[in-house]
Amino acid sequence: DKQWQKELDFQDMYVYYHIKQSQGDADLSLPKRNWYALKVIVDFLEKQEFVESNKEGTHFSITYKAMDIILKNILSGTPKNGNEKDSRRRFSKHAxxxxxxxxxxxxxxxxxxxxxxxxxxxxxxxxxxxxxxxxxxxxxxxxxxxEPKSDILLCVDSSGSMGFHRKLIMARLTAAAIARDALRNGNRVGVVTFDDLGKARVTPTDNEETVMRYITGITSGGNTNIGDGLKCAGTILRRERGRNRKVIMLITDGEPTAITQKAIRTLEKSDKKDMTGEYAVIEARNASAAGIETSVIHITDEKATGKNLVESIAKAGHGEVKRVVRPDDLRTIMI
Structure with missing residues (x-):
């Protein structure tokens, strides 16, 4: 025990004594010590129902219970603009x-x-x-x-670029925060993800656990086809025959890299140099023509890469753009 430095945290002590108790005086290599440390932490989190593994036990994701605790901590307090009531209704229209x-x-x-x-x-x-x-x-x-009831389709970017700089973490937190707040205010929420293509994951529902369980397990990979994600979301909302207001909440870093062959043929005569971005704007415009609003949550950094595109998408969809750089920004983008 004399090897410990002066500054310790509880997690380090917990892992150390757990390994010492289970392995005795065995001389463990550094990789083994790190493996045991990770296993102790994951086992503890699983027992507390904060993480869960897939069937093969090869991947872990946080649970609905853990996400709820995280959001309570992030969203507690007043937004930076000092007006929580107004910010939570940023995307709402009054009836x-x-x-x-x-x-x-x-x-x-x-x-x-x-x-x-x-x-x-x-x-x-x-x-x-x-x-x-x-x-x-x-x-x-x-x-x-x-407040009118709404059908909100979360259109979440799950492409490979979201795996860098913790963007997917911020996207999941953002989607979960919006879903949690919307569902607890009597709205319905669905989820679409997109990489090479848009994929319907959860149709609009009032079941909070179903929505949150999917959001916490979103992973990243593939190219970024924002246009097809918006098209998929719009198609789902058009099928909903109720009188609820319909909204697409696009959550993305605003950096498209893919487009379908069908969309390319449609845009062949376009004078736009970036067909991937133009496709996204067109799909937002198509959704707007069907009475569906499209707003964008821009997951970015201080450089705000992709700013022009997300603003064009929101303008075409008669919606708004909110930027999320850090967790505290979630307080200002609630519906």
């Missing part, structure tokens, strides 16, 4: 509904908003004769803002 309170009639009010019961009560209170009744005796229902 109205009647409350049970009333007010006096003013010019421009419509007949269907008149409260017959309250109007009759007002006339009786004032003891009006039939000939004396006028518009000032009419009582109108007040209207209050409410």
């Amino acid at each position: 109205t509904e009647r409350s049970q309170d009333t007010r006096r009639y003013v010019t421009g009010d419509v007949f269907r908003d008149i409260s017959i019961r309250r109007t009759m009560r007002e006339i009786a209170r004032r003891r009006r004769k039939t000939s004396e009744i006028n518009r000032h005796d009419l009582r109108i229902f007040l209207k209050e803002h409410r």
